[in-house]
Amino acid sequence: MTHGARHLANGHEDKEPTRADKAHPAESAQALTPNRLLALWHGVMQRAIADEHPDLTARQLALLLHIYLTAPPHTVRGLAAELKISKPAVTRALDRLSAYQLLRRKRDEADKRNVLVQRTIKGSVYLRDFGDLAARVAKGV
Numbered sequence: 001m002t003h004g005a006r007h008l009a010n011g012h013e014d015k016e017p018t019r020a021d022k023a024h025p026a027e028s029a030q031a032l033t034p035n036r037l038l039a040l041w042h043g044v045m046q047r048a049i050a051d052e053h054p055d056l057t058a059r060q061l062a063l064l065l066h067i068y069l070t071a072p073p074h075t076v077r078g079l080a081a082e083l084k085i086s087k088p089a090v091t092r093a094l095d096r097l098s099a100y101q102l103l104r105r106k107r108d109e110a111d112k113r114n115v116l117v118q119r120t121i122k123g124s125v126y127l128r129d130f131g132d133l134a135a136r137v138a139k140g141v
Contacts, residue, residue, distance in 0.1 A: 043137040044130075053130065054100045059085065060093045064102055067117055068127050074117040075108070102126055 049055065056064065066083060067074050076094070080087045094117060097103050102123035108114035 040134070040138055043140070044134045047133055047137055048130065051133070053126070053133075054102070056096070057093070059089065060096055063090065063093045064097055064123065064127065067103060068119060068123065072116075072118070073108075075114050076117070077114070079117065097123075100126075 062083065063079065066079065070082075076087055076090050080090045083090070094103070094105060098105060100122075101120055103120055104118050106116045106118055108116050
């Protein structure tokens with residue numbers, strides 16, 4: 001890990017802004033306008049579809065990102081509460097994400113009533129690639 005960086009759950013480093021990053025706050029604020037953000041998201045989604053990434057819904061992607069970017073353990077009950085969606089909606093999203101092998105479910109040995117949601121290598125690779133794709137698109141927006 002480099003100086004001034006922290007390690008994220010997704011395996012990447014989140015570097016603190018450098019002096020150069022802080023030099024032009026007006027440019028940074030301008031870069032985050034709603035239209036620019038929408039153009040970025042549009043470009044990322046177009047490229048993801050063209051590159052044949054799994055076609056995830058917004059809910060599925062939000063759930064996947066939450067699982068990979070926040071510390072475990074994750075349960076269906078906990079995810080529903082944190083994301084403010086119903087347990088059946090979480091279960092449906094997990095069904096699809098599990099089918100893509102982007103995560104897996106395992107019965108909690110300590111409390112058989114709970115189902116733990118776990119990361120997979122395939123899910124980590126998917127999100128790393130998706131993040132790299134977003135970074136490439138951002139350079140062009």
